[in-house]
Amino acid sequence: MRLLIRLLRVLLPAALILLLSASPCAGEEDPVGVWPLRPEPEVVAHFDPPTSPYGPGHRGVDLLGHTGQPVHAALAGTVTYAGPLAGRGVVVVSHGDTRTTYEPVTARVSLGDSVAQGAVLGTLQPFASHCAPRACLHWGWLRGETYLDPLRLVGAGPVRLLPLWRDSPVARAPTPGRLTLPFAGWRPLAAWW
Ligand SMILES: [Zn+2]
Structure with missing residues (x-):
């Protein structure tokens, strides 16, 4: 048990850093524009x-x-x-x-x-x-x-590197006490989280 606690003490901050660095900043959201040619061009x-x-x-x-x-x-x-x-x-x-x-x-x-x-x-x-x-x-x-x-x-590019892909919009301001996830349903890879 003591070993487990010690392990968590080491791993949790590292996981938090990883999680936070993977989250896109609210200020870096791309503006939403329109195609310069109509209809949508090739x-x-x-x-x-x-x-x-x-x-x-x-x-x-x-x-x-x-x-x-x-x-x-x-x-x-x-x-x-x-x-x-x-x-x-x-x-x-x-x-x-x-x-x-x-x-x-x-x-x-x-x-x-x-x-x-x-x-x-x-x-x-x-x-x-x-x-x-x-x-x-x-x-x-x-x-x-x-x-x-x-x-x-x-909204047609580029192909972003994982884990910045998202399947739903991320809240612009993180709720206090809650971590902002890169996308809905995102989970860290580590199974112990
Ligand atoms: Zn060109």
Whole structure:
């Protein structure tokens, strides 16, 4: 019995640390956005973040569309860029600490415009596409200089590592005296818990 108590004294704090570190912080919840193309487009190229600022990778996702298709703001925000950049039309919308990017797009909005979620930013251009000769929208999401997977905004990605998968929303504020579980029904792996 004494051995068991001693064992629990050692293991319980370790298990608590593991449990708490596995819980997502309430402040890190992704905002809920909308697809920039309608109806929900096919994702023809996924996010492949570069390991260095100039390294290879895919700094966003490619959504299959057609020339002239309206492109919508995934989140409400302020237009911080709208115009040609390196031979293609680019629209950037700031959402506070993050921003979404849309290209190649013929902009219908102007610098400084406030846009609602789902507002039309412009139309898809036929050239400079990442999936030429098809038309597709390269959609990006950044925080500072860090590229994020924009599919997170529409609940379609990325594939998170266990145990952050969840099958129901986690309460934003943990109830005092109760631990926040990564998802409903989550149990630590240790059988003695
Ligand atoms: Zn792309």
